[in-house]
Amino acid sequence: RMWTVTSLELQQRMRGAAWYALLAVFVVVVLLVTVFTTIATWESDAPGAVLYSLIVYFVLLLGTLVVPALSGNAINGDREAGTLATTQVTLVTTTQLVLGKLLAAWITALGFLVAALPFLLFALVLGGASVATAVVSLLVLSLQLAVVSAIGVGLSGLMRRPLFSVVSSYLVVALLSIGTLIVFSLGGMVAQERVTQR
Numbered sequence: 001r002m003w004t005v006t007s008l009e010l011q012q013r014m015r016g017a018a019w020y021a022l023l024a025v026f027v028v029v030v031l032l033v034t035v036f037t038t039i040a041t042w043e044s045d046a047p048g049a050v051l052y053s054l055i056v057y058f059v060l061l062l063g064t065l066v067v068p069a070l071s072g073n074a075i076n077g078d079r080e081a082g083t084l085a086t087t088q089v090t091l092v093t094t095t096q097l098v099l100g101k102l103l104a105a106w107i108t109a110l111g112f113l114v115a116a117l118p119f120l121l122f123a124l125v126l127g128g129a130s131v132a133t134a135v136v137s138l139l140v141l142s143l144q145l146a147v148v149s150a151i152g153v154g155l156s157g158l159m160r161r162p163l164f165s166v167v168s169s170y171l172v173v174a175l176l177s178i179g180t181l182i183v184f185s186l187g188g189m190v191a192q193e194r195v196t197q198r
Helices: 002-015 020-039 047-071 074-080 084-088 094-126 131-158 162-190
Strands: none
Touching: 002 094, 020 047, 020 094, 047 094, 047 131, 047 162, 074 131, 074 162, 094 131, 131 162
């Protein structure tokens, strides 16, 4: 039943043109980044490593910007549309419903990673980036997209209004991505000690 929820959610997401337009804009921007980075780093020792890192960071940035909007209204959006009550009277359990929504949001987010794969392969062909590093970075990036999707779906189940859950998802993701850097930097400055050697 979880797969039924996932497939219905994916069909609903793919029905509109907004997701395809967003994916097309992403591909064009990554293409421009690839072209300009390749031209700028052509004379360097490892142009592929620089290009690969930039593309991975760009997918990570876009994931933290887009995925909360895609997953932040997964449950309460159905409640507002009046379709959640119909689903709840079926044999689908609450766990299956939440996991199905989470899986659909994660698959949608992975679409951006799949769209960036040709550019990542091009960066590997240029040289400088190892295949082992590429595999590990793709796995970590996929896991990060899953975590952001889980935050959005979880908050959409806890909050009644879709707008509040989407904004809260953005705030939690910003707190985890930027807030941890600030806390780590401040903690490092507080924990510094002055050592004098003679």
